[in-house]
Amino acid sequence: MSIVIDQLTKVFPSGKGIFDVSFEVGKGEVFGYLGPNGAGKSTTIRHLMGYMKPQKGQATINGLDCFKNSAEIQKKVGYLPGEIAFLEGMNGLEFLNLLAGMRGLKNFQRRDELIELFQFDVKTPIRKMSKGMKQKVGIVAAFMHDPDILILDEPTSGLDPLMQRQFIELILEEKKKGKTILMSSHSFSEIDRTCDRVGIIKDGKIVAIEDVHRLRSMQRKLFDITLRKEEDVQKLLQSGLDVTKSNRNQVQVAVQGDYDSFINVLANVEVDSLDVHTQTLEEIFMHYYDKRGEIK
């Protein structure tokens, strides 16, 4: 196991924090870490980086304690913080050179490849950079020393869709090389395309650790259907589909997993138009949490 988090607990004076968080990320695995804002994702990651000392439990990377051996661990780790805050008064290249120097990095080939990949002017002064550009510098800083383990806190925030796709390609490429990756995210498509497993945290507690395929089947999609004839609405209502809303000839149907029977029902009515509601990750999880709550 590359990353092991065992009953990690940290309670802040506000009463918030993380409680008995445990999960493992195997070598070569891509692990998605999901949850609403303030759920404890960043706190967990801060423990992995050795910025915080656990109150209880332990976090280890490659068998080394994350707090005691943080400097040693960093040799093999690339980290992208969730908040971008570079040193002011330098340009991007100077900042990357500072970090490279602190790493003792001698080979700059990977750095230059990454700068080429993300297409930005690295000599722009940091205070003049847009959020997306800073994010690119952060990504280069995390990947330039070709680390075995990557810890990425919301890596695509601030990137435009094209660059988000570019980033997903990069993750897939690193995955092929056998890198271990832990990434937190808000974007379902990002997680869907890259991760093997997903851990979901809410209010500081892990609520689920799932295979990404299973999570996909949990996902509920909402279809907005406009029917040509109003009497067809009755057909849909009686079909056993989960109709969440209906208004004259417009119907909203929620489908989870069973797309076949949905399509069979639609084949018997005249459809004027069909829209898919992409639920945000948050909505999917809120639904997921609710279900979990009922089971308990």
Added chain:
Amino acid sequence: MNLSLFRAMMKLHGKTFISYGFGAAVYLLLAAWIYPQIAGFKEINKVMEQMPEGFLNAFGFEGGMPEDLSGFLAAEYYGLIFLLILMVYSIMTSTQLVSRLVDRGSLAYLLATPTSRTKVAMTQAIVLTLGLLLITFITFLAGVLGANWFAQDETFHFDRFVQINVLGFLLFFVVCSYSFFISCLMNDEKRALSISGAITVIFFMISLISKISQELDWLENFTLFTLYQPDEIARGTVEVLPISIWLTITGILFFILSIVVFRKRDLPL
């Protein structure tokens, strides 16, 4: 210490060091230039005799106008302006070197490299001390040059002037060290700044008040600044060595303590 970090920090803060140094140098040169003109001017002593004694004591003109250039510079510059400049330097720079990086989160990037917290803190402490040394040295140089250029005929006690500068450096080595300690302890840049600022200003105010009246002399036991009396050093009445040793040890202790605290604490990065 980490060399890459050291270079980057010197590049970021170097300009500030130089400008503090030059500001001080210009003032000192000006004072050296003025001195020969007022030294021969007997009336000024009469004016000074009119002033309240406590007031004169507070600003280092105890017993009237100093009779040599080093004494004049000690009273005119080292008794007040020097203290003010270095107070600002110590408080601002020590806060910027640690607390600001924690507050703004940029330390996260630096600590995500194999450079340990100990090394990062040590590097920042060295940058802070070196900046202080640089400013004091530029000031010292300006004093010596000023004496050579403008006041060749006046008495200038070189040895005493060196002592004034060395002790001044060491005094602020201590101010830097406790400000650095506070900076290592705080997550909030503004809080670090206001705490170390408050402590230092209180020290300074106490020393000023304690000199005004003899009844308030006892106050001088409650301020670090009592250890630095440039006008007395200029008169040659101060045993400099024991004070120097004491200041050096105190400063080093605070820096060590800072690193210990910084290594063990939670960082909200």
